[in-house]
Structure formats: C-alpha cells, structure tokens
Amino acid sequence: MIIVSLLEYYRFKNLRRFGIKVKIKNDFIELMPEDLERFSKENQAIALKINGEIKDLFYISSLNGSEEIEIITSQSKEGLEILRHSVAHIMAHAVKDLFPEVKVTIGPAIEDGFYYDFDRDIPFTEEDLQKIEKRMHEIVKSKQPFIRKEISKDEAIKLFESLGESYKIEILKEIEDQKVSIYEEGGFIDLCRGPHIPHTGMVKAFKLLSVAGAYWRGDERNKMLQRIYGTAFSTKEELQDYLNFLEEVKKRDHRRLGKQLKLFEITEEVGPGLIIWLPNGAIVRKIIEDFWKDEHLKAGYQLLYTPHIARLDLWKKSGHLDFYRDNMYSPMEIDQISYQIKPMNCPFHIQAYKSELRSYRELPLRFAELGTVYRYERSGVLHGLLRVRGFTQDDAHIFCTEEQLEEEIQKVLDFTIFILSTFGFNDYDIYISTRPEKYVGSLENWENATFALEEALKKRNLPYQIDPGEGVFYGPKIDIKIKDVLNRSWQCSTIQVDFNIPERFDIKYRGKDGKEHRPIMIHRALMGSLERFMGVLIEHYAGAFPIWLAPIQIEVMSISEKHVNYAKKVYDHLVFNGFRAKLNIENEKIGYKIRQAILNKVPYIVIVGEKEIKNNTITVRKRDGENLESIDFEKLIEILMKDIKDKK
RNA sequence: GCCACCGUAGCUCAGCGGGUAGAGCAGCUGAUUUGUAAUCAGCGGGUCGGGGGUUCGAAUCCCUUCGGUGGCUCCA
Numbered sequence: 001m002i003i004v005s006l007l008e009y010y011r012f013k014n015l016r017r018f019g020i021k022v023k024i025k026n027d028f029i030e031l032m033p034e035d036l037e038r039f040s041k042e043n044q045a046i047a048l049k050i051n052g053e054i055k056d057l058f059y060i061s062s063l064n065g066s067e068e069i070e071i072i073t074s075q076s077k078e079g080l081e082i083l084r085h086s087v088a089h090i091m092a093h094a095v096k097d098l099f100p101e102v103k104v105t106i107g108p109a110i111e112d113g114f115y116y117d118f119d120r121d122i123p124f125t126e127e128d129l130q131k132i133e134k135r136m137h138e139i140v141k142s143k144q145p146f147i148r149k150e151i152s153k154d155e156a157i158k159l160f161e162s163l164g165e166s167y168k169i170e171i172l173k174e175i176e177d178q179k180v181s182i183y184e185e186g187g188f189i190d191l192c193r194g195p196h197i198p199h200t201g202m203v204k205a206f207k208l209l210s211v212a213g214a215y216w217r218g219d220e221r222n223k224m225l226q227r228i229y230g231t232a233f234s235t236k237e238e239l240q241d242y243l244n245f246l247e248e249v250k251k252r253d254h255r256r257l258g259k260q261l262k263l264f265e266i267t268e269e270v271g272p273g274l275i276i277w278l279p280n281g282a283i284v285r286k287i288i289e290d291f292w293k294d295e296h297l298k299a300g301y302q303l304l305y306t307p308h309i310a311r312l313d314l315w316k317k318s319g320h321l322d323f324y325r326d327n328m329y330s331p332m333e334i335d336q337i338s339y340q341i342k343p344m345n346c347p348f349h350i351q352a353y354k355s356e357l358r359s360y361r362e363l364p365l366r367f368a369e370l371g372t373v374y375r376y377e378r379s380g381v382l383h384g385l386l387r388v389r390g391f392t393q394d395d396a397h398i399f400c401t402e403e404q405l406e407e408e409i410q411k412v413l414d415f416t417i418f419i420l421s422t423f424g425f426n427d428y429d430i431y432i433s434t435r436p437e438k439y440v441g442s443l444e445n446w447e448n449a450t451f452a453l454e455e456a457l458k459k460r461n462l463p464y465q466i467d468p469g470e471g472v473f474y475g476p477k478i479d480i481k482i483k484d485v486l487n488r489s490w491q492c493s494t495i496q497v498d499f500n501i502p503e504r505f506d507i508k509y510r511g512k513d514g515k516e517h518r519p520i521m522i523h524r525a526l527m528g529s530l531e532r533f534m535g536v537l538i539e540h541y542a543g544a545f546p547i548w549l550a551p552i553q554i555e556v557m558s559i560s561e562k563h564v565n566y567a568k569k570v571y572d573h574l575v576f577n578g579f580r581a582k583l584n585i586e587n588e589k590i591g592y593k594i595r596q597a598i599l600n601k602v603p604y605i606v607i608v609g610e611k612e613i614k615n616n617t618i619t620v621r622k623r624d625g626e627n628l629e630s631i632d633f634e635k636l637i638e639i640l641m642k643d644i645k646d647k648k
Numbered sequence: 649g650c651c652a653c654c655g656u657a658g659c660u661c662a663g664c665g666g667g668u669a670g671a672g673c674a675g676c677u678g679a680u681u682u683g684u685a686a687u688c689a690g691c692g693g694g695u696c697g698g699g700g701g702u703u704c705g706a707a708u709c710c711c712u713u714c715g716g717u718g719g720c721u722c723c724a
Contacts, residue, residue: 115719123652212719213651220721224651227719255717259659268697268715324724343724378649379715381722472724491723560681587681595685609683621684 044234046197047072047082054078056148056195074202074234084109086146086197087136087206087232088116093188094135095228098128104190105167105216105225112242113231117214119167124211124226132228133208143201144186148194156180156191163189167216205239206232249486254538255384261543261551261600263534264385273382273389275531280551283580284537285530287549289370292394292419292527299415301368301396306348308372312338318347319504323473327375345371346498346523349397350505353519358509363519364400364408370530371395385535392530398522399507402448405520409456409478409495416493416526420482422647423537424546427483430462433470440474441499449497449520450476474500484540492528492536497521544601544623548644550580555602557584557593559609566613570606570633577637598623604640 048055049070072079088107095102095118107116118124124132151159153172159182160168168191172180183192185200197203208230216222233239250256258264263281270276277285293303312331315321320328324343331338342348349367358365372392381387400408420428432453435446453476457464464478471477475497481489498521508516527533537545547553554574558567564585574581582602584593590607597605605621612618612630620628620636 126653210718211652214720215650218721220650224720226651229719266716272715320724326722327724375724378722380649380651380720382716387723474724559683562681589680589682589687590684591682592686593684598685605684607684611683619683625684627684 044073044202045071046074046079046202047195049078054082054195056146057198058148074197074204080232080234081109082195083197083203083234084114084232086200087203087230088114089146089183089185089188089190089192089196090136090139090200090203091132091208091228091230092116092118092190093139093186094132096188097135098131103165103167106171107190113209113229115214115227115229117216117225117227119216119223119225124228129208129211129228136206136208139186140200140203142186143199145199146196147184148181148196149184150179150181153178153180156182159189160191203232204234205236206230207239207243245486249488252486252539252542253384254386254535257538257543258385263538263551266384271389272379273377273387275385275388275390281534283551284545284549285534288527288530288533291422292370293368295415295419296368296396299366299411301366304349304352304367304369306345306352306369306371307342308374309339309341310347312340314347315340315343317504318344318350318501320344320347327377329374329376341374342371343373343375345369345373345393345395346397346501346521347505349395350501350507353397353399353507354505358399358507358519360401360509360511360517363509364398364404365519366396366398368394368396385531385538388529388531391532393525394527394530394533395523395525398524399502399509399519400522401509401517402520405449405497405522406452406455408522409452410459412495412522412524413456413460413462413478416480416495416524419526420480420493424540425482425484427487428462429481429483429489430457430464431467431470431479431481432457432464433467433472433477433479435476436469436471436473438473439471440503445499446476449499453478453495453497472496474498482536484536486539488539490532490536492533493526494524494528496523498523544603546643546648547603547640548647550601550603552582552600552602553580553640553644554604554606555582555584555593555597555600556606556608557590557597559590559607561585561587563609563613567608570608570618573633574606574637579640594621604636606636 045057047057048059049072050059051068054072072082074080074083085108088109091114092104092107095116096104099120101120103119105117105119107114153175157169157172160166160172171191180191181194183190183194183196185196208228210229212227212229213224214227216225231239231242233242258281261280262278263284264278265276266272266274267276296303309332312321315328320343328343329341331340333339348371349369352367353365370392372390374390377387377389382389398408398412417428420426432450434450439446454464457478467479477494477496479491480493480495481491482493483489502518502521507519509519511517537549545551556567556571556574558564567583567585571581571583584597586593590609594605594607601623603623605623607619607621609619615630616633617630618633618636619630622628
C-alpha cells in the first residue's frame with residue numbers, strides 16, 4: 001500500500017542512502033535508519049509493512065537493512081483498520097476505568113469503524129457513552145504508548161485470571177500457539193494479535209455511535225453481551241464527512257420517504273411485515289411490473305399466474321416442508337384437507353411444466369411470474385420494505401438441458417444487467433456460492449453447474465468472488481449485489497441452479513434419442529422482490545423518481561383564478577397524451593404551490609398565467625430548479641416523451 | 649426470537665419531580681387574486697399503542713402485551 005505523496009518522495013530523494021529499501025509509489029528508495037525514522041514520523045506512520053507483513057512501528061529499530069519497507073499511515077485501508085482497532089482498545093480501557101466490574105470480550109475493527117463487546121449486567125445508557133467518550137479523550141491526550149509483549153499461553157491465562165477476564169481465558173484456551181501477544185496501553189492490558197498504533201495520541205478523530213445487544217461469539221445460545229459501536233478516522237474532516245453520510249442515509253430512508261411521499265404503509269392493524277401499497281407507490285410498482293413483463297416476453301419468457309395457496313402435500317413433495325418449515329406459516333384446513341400459503345413459486349411452475357409431455361425441441365422453456373409469497377420472518381429482522389413477510393418475487397424458472405445451461409445463464413446475466421442498469425445500477429458485487437456440506441444431486445452435477453456459472457461470468461467479463469460452501473442445498477448460485485448512489489450494497493438478484501425439484505417431481509423431457517431425460521432447472525429473480533427493490537429504489541433516488549417512474553410526472557399550476565381555464569386545458573391535453581399529470585388550481589400563491597410540488601418531488605412543473613395565455617405557451621420548471629423558457633406546449637410533450645422513452 | 653431504546657392529533661414533535669393534554673404542518677371555513685421553496689384569520693381533531701396495577705388522582709410510576717427503531721442471530 002502506497003501512502004506517501006510524490007512530492008515527499010522527491011524531497012526524500014536527497015536524503016542519505018542506505019540499505020533499507022522503502023517502497024514509495026511503485027519505486028523503492030533506500031534510506032538510512034534515522035532518516036527512515038524521521039520519514040515515518042513526518043508521514044504520521046502508524047505501522048510498517050516489513051517484507052509484506054504488517055508490524056508495529058517500533059520494529060523500525062530492529063531493521064537490519066535487508067528488508068523491504070512500506071510505511072502504513074491511517075490514510076490507507078490497512079492503516080485505518082489498525083487505528084480503529086486501537087481505538088477499540090482505548091474504548092475498552094475507558095470502560096474498565098469507569099466500570100471496573102465489566103468484563104471485556106472482543107473488539108475488532110469493522111467496515112465503517114469498530115466495536116467492543118462487554119459483559120455487564122446493567123445496560124449502558126446514552127450518558128454512559130458520553131462519559132466513556134470523555135474518558136477516551138483523556139487517554140488519547142495522555143499519549144499512552146502501546147506496548148507489545150509476547151508471553152507464554154500459561155502466563156497469559158494466569159494474567160487474565162488475575163484480572164478476572166474469564167472471556168479472555170476462554171479465547172486463550174482455544175489458541176493453539178504456546179506463545180501469545182498482549183498489548184498494554186496506560187495500564188490496560190488486552191490479549192491481542194496487533195498491530196497497534198505507536199501511542200494513543202495518534203488518534204485524531206473518533207466517535208461512539210450506539211449500543212446494541214450481541215451474543216457472545218455470535219451464538220444465540222450464549223449470553224447476550226453489550227456491544228458499543230464507534231468509528232474513527234484519520235482526520236476530523238473525514239469523521240465529519242462520515243457523520244454527514246449517516247445523515248444523508250437517514251434522509252433517504254425509504255420508510256421515512258415512503259410516508260412523506262405516500263408510497264406505502266405498514267400498520268399494526270394489518271400486521272408487521274405486510275405492505276399496503278398506497279396509490280403513489282402502487283403506480284410506480286405498476287410501471288415496473290409492466291416494464292418487467294414486456295421485457296420478459298421479448299426475452300423469450302412465458303408468463304404464468306399461480307394461486308396463493310396449495311395443498312400441503314405439494315410442499316411435502318417439493319421438500320419445502322422438510323427444509324423450510326421454520327419459515328412457513330401454519331397450514332389451514334379446507335374441506336378436511338390441509339392447505340398451505342405459498343412460501344415459493346417453484347412447485348407451481350413445475351406443475352405448468354408437467355401440464356404436457358415435453359420434448360427437447362421445446363427447451364429451454366422459460367416461465368416467469370410476479371409471484372407473491374409469504375414467509376415467516378422473526379419479528380426482530382423485519383425492516384420496512386427490505387425485509388417483509390409477504391412479498392412479490394420477480395420469479396422465473398428455466399427448464400433446459402445440461403448443454404443449454406451455460407448459455408441460459410449467460411442470457412440471464414445479460415438480462416439482469418439490462419434490467420438493473422435501466423434503474424441506474426451499474427456497479428455490482430458478484431458472488432458464486434459453491435456446494436455446501438449438506439447437498440443433493442451428484443458431485444458431477446455440482447461441478448458442471450458451478451463450472452457453467454463461472455464460465456458465464458468469465459465470458460461476460462464480470463468480476464466475481466467465490467463464497468465457498470454457501471450454496472443452497474439444491475444447487476450452486478450466483479448472487480448479484482447492486483450498489484446504489486451512496487455506494488451501499490443491496491442483495492437483489494439471484495440465479496440458482498436446482499437439481500432437487502426436477503428430481504422430486506420427476507419431470508422429464510423426450511430427447512432426440514427418443515429416451516426420457518431430466519431437465520435442469522434454473523431459478524432466478526432479477527429484482528429479488530418488488531418490495532425490496534422498491535425500497536432500494538426509493539433510497540437510490542432519494543424519493544425523486546425519474547420521470548418514467550414518477551407517480552406524478554407533471555404538475556400544472558395556475559398563477560391565479562383567472563388562469564384556471566387555461567391550466568385545465570393544458571392539464572387535459574397532458575392527460576390525453578398519456579401523462580400522469582396533476583392540476584393545482586388551489587387558491588394559493590405560486591411560491592406555495594411550487595414548494596408543495598418540490599416536496600412531493602414532482603419532476604416537471606408547468607406554470608401558466610397572463611403571459612402564457614397571451615402567447616399561448618407554458619413555462620416549465622424542473623425539479624432541480626432549472627427553468628425552461630416559456631415554450632410551446634408541443635415542445636414540452638416532445639421533451640417529456642423522449643425522457644420517458646429513455647427511462648430518464 | 650434475544651438485548652437496549654422508543655410509542656402523545658393524519659405527519660413531525662413538546663409536555664413526564666403524578667392534578668385527566670399542547671405547538672407547527674396537514675385538514676376544513678373565510679378573506680386574499682397572487683409570477684418560481686410557506687398570505688392571513690378562524691374552526692375541527694387525541695379515552696397519550698392495548699390491558700392490568702400503585703394512588704384520592706396516571707400521558708407521567710410499576711407490571712404485562714402489541715408495535716416500531718438500532719444491533720445480534722437468521723435470510724431456504
């Protein structure tokens with residue numbers, strides 16, 4: 001990792017040369033030990049990379065000149081992680097100072113900061129966090145050095161026994177090495193692999209954010225600990241930027257915008273995790289559904305509609321009752337027969353496949369459905385539109401031969417990317433999940449299918465990562481996470497190969513050879529579920545839907561009552577041309593009406609008054625405040641039509 | 649499901665060392681006839697999430713239940 005600027009490089013080029021090779025950008029320079037020390041100090045080094053291994057900064061004194069050195073500062077990803085980890089220690093130190101009865105457990109750096117889990121019977125309050133933060137500032141100010149010691153495991157156990165830190169002992173007992181490292185800073189000792197910053201004074205910007213429950217070792221059978229989350233950055237500005245980012249996230253929260261823009265509602269009376277789509281949300285959904293259906297027909301899919309409930313036996317046969325019972329609702333009795341509300345669409349699509357004898361000539365057969373399913377989710381996991389109990393999957397099942405598998409997957413990938421990019425998602429994290437411990441189907445099947453998934457991604461030049469053992473029991477899968485404008489990842493699309501269901505339902509096709517063969521099934525959802533996708537879209541667009549999706553595309557407003565008739569005429573014309581328009585002839589000042597429309601995030605505002613009537617024009621104001629000159633009505637229609645066609 | 653916090657008018661929130669409720673916005677009515685992010689005035693609206701308890705008296709204290717929020721676990 002390169003952390004020093006070129007300017008500094010040239011400055012240091014004049015320094016005395018010695019055996020220690022220091023990597024700067026992609027070059028190496030050689031420095032005298034004392035120059036290196038000065039160099040690292042001036043660059044706010046917090047650690048060193050010695051021959052590729054990250055070490056504490058004090059190792060600088062033990063270099064013999066043959067090493068390759070990189071200087072790690074908190075500007076780099078690795079450095080920031082070290083910094084945050086050190087701040088976690090400082091937090092634990094502060095907590096122990098203030099609440100000596102607390103037992104410490106673990107405290108790593110994470111994506112956006114760090115946390116530390118504590119065992120304490122009394123919960124931490126907001127005031128406690130403030131006190132802890134205050135104490136942390138004191139520790140930072142006193143510039144306590146982080147001191148690393150290597151001791152034997154037995155010694156460490158004795159040490160932590162004397163400190164009463166039973167969780168540390170539990171961790172120690174599972175460490176295989178006989179030697180462990182501990183770090184001490186201002187009297188606070190923690191079992192830790194390191195590395196750490198040289199001293200606490202190097203912490204420039206941190207903040208404690210929240211308290212939450214967390215199970216010891218993440219196992220819900222274990223004791224619930226108290227986790228304090230915090231974050232740290234290399235400068236105050238960066239911390240402030242991050243806090244601003246959190247504010248922005250809050251502003252875009254789809255639950256808040258959903259209420260404000262009257263898109264959807266979740267009420268206690270209906271039940272948790274169940275969505276009422278209000279007119280504004282419903283129209284957006286309808287447009288997405290229409291788009292989805294049209295594109296599926298173009299892509300060679302056939303549409304299906306299937307029921308919401310089916311005989312329980314169907315779910316026994318599909319295996320869902322065995323594998324998925326915990327997420328299924330209780331069955332209901334109808335005429336002494338048990339029926340089940342559907343958690344999946346696949347068994348129905350299988351029935352459609354089985355509705356006639358199939359020939360290899362028909363394959364691949366692609367069945368698509370916006371299928372609403374109901375799944376039990378534990379109450380604590382529900383979250384707005386993103387995690388619900390009733391949702392509509394943009395589901396499809398492709399039945400194909402083994403030879404067709406790879407091509408079909410490629411087609412699905414292309415299709416997925418087309419659909420996602422239409423909504424402005426052009427950045428993806430792609431994962432292939434491979435065979436888990438518990439699986440069905442032959443090893444050969446798995447290998448072939450996994451290979452097909454990989455090949456498809458390679459041929460499309462899509463970078464991906466492997467998630468080993470994370471596949472579903474019935475087959476490997478590709479998961480695509482999209483990144484929104486704030487660069488947050490959302491799991492939506494999934495492409496899964498299924499060896500299980502075709503087998504269980506004994507579906508077949510007649511091959512060229514006249515014999516019966518079993519088709520392979522691909523199960524895929526592009527948007528995942530309409531609910532989740534809409535939630536992501538709302539946050540992605542911050543509620544300001546592009547014109548092709550906007551619930552109201554144009555709001556026509558009159559300056560005063562005198563202009564109502566003309567406004568009506570304009571409005572009627574817009575509606576006649578198929579636009580979703582709103583007429584605002586309220587007896588209010590124009591500024592007020594504009595404010596309302598902007599708060600409702602209407603993309604186009606049309607204003608008509610004396611001037612417009614006289615010239616037979618309209619004045620257009622865009623959502624972002626840009627004013628189009630008074631223009632001809634037909635000109636507006638032209639602009640709008642083009643934007644809608646381009647899905648802007 | 650677990651831990652913590654929260655639940656007052658349609659919305660956002662104030663009131664909470666106990667004495668049966670307020671504001672702004674929204675809604676309705678009227679005045680105003682308006683030129684690019686809030687014209688003025690009046691009116692209506694809540695058994696303070698539900699249930700139970702303590703008390704002469706509970707939005708306020710306690711218990712319980714439902715729901716929400718942040719996490720943990722889970723996400724076939």
